[in-house]
Amino acid sequence: MLTVHHLNNSRSQRVLWMLEELGVPYEIRRYERDPQTMLAPPELRAVHPLGKSPVVTDGALVVAESGAIIEYLVDRYGDGRFAPPHGAAPQRVRYNYWMHYAEGSAMPPLLLKLVASRIGKAKMPFFARPIARRIGETLQRGFIDPQLKLHFGYIESELAKSPWFAGDTFSAADVQMSFPLEAGSQRAGAKDWPHIRAFLERIHARPAYRRALERGGRYDYAG
Incomplete structure (x- = not known):
């Protein structure tokens, strides 16, 4: 099962949106910001060394960075949707x-x-x-x-x-x-x-x- 390591009020919301557009089943593991520093909790470092969100795990694969995640999801699950074909310049x-x-x-x-x-x-x-x-x-x-x-x-x-x-x-x-x-x-x-x-x-x-x-x-x- 694909898992989104989701931090409240963060860029990971658009990863959830992309998955809903794709219709891909996924689960959410939630993390809350520190109310004083507004930083992600240290538990996220167990998923990715930088301890930042968004991160997705898809089986043994760990993908971080919003753009890389969205590109991975579209390439892996899009079936030609949500992106122009490669080579379709401009x-x-x-x-x-x-x-x-x-x-x-x-x-x-x-x-x-x-x-x-x-x-x-x-x-x-x-x-x-x-x-x-x-x-x-x-x-x-x-x-x-x-x-x-x-x-x-x-x-x-x-x-x-x-x-x-x-x-x-x-x-x-x-x-x-x-x-x-x-x-x-x-x-x-x-x-x-x-x-x-x-x-x-x-x-x-x-x-x-x-x-x-x-x-x-x-x-x-x-x-």
Whole structure:
């Protein structure tokens, strides 16, 4: 049986969604974040040395990293669905691009924004807090927010060309791109862009997405 090692409020939610789209039987092993640090529990290191989620086990095979997991699932169980055929350029090139863009380009500025927003809230001597807060705010205004605006503008223009990231047909690239846009909607105003907002509404209305929410539990980014 395929097992998803599922961390609450994390990227592993889109793995559940992909499995629901595929119609593959699976079980969930649940892990909860530390309420103080928001990090994954150490038990995950027994599954993968980095102790991060998502991770799936399929028999003796252990697969980590969201993009690698989704590509594995589509190749193994998709029967030609949810991805353009290999060699079908330019559709396959576009599909591959968004599969890698999600974590390689879209997520880093969102992670930086999260870290910068917490700088002034970290434990430190009281006299250092205003300085730390100013550093975080300056970093966001001077670098992070302009980068996010650049990326959201780019994504908006691409979604204006077609409803899905790989073209006119829903694919695993849309599953992969869901998390940065959901996180960006919560943290950085991505939903203010009309085509991004419409994309999120489309994916949230999919029956497989709703089933994955029911199985995965609380997921704050779906709102």
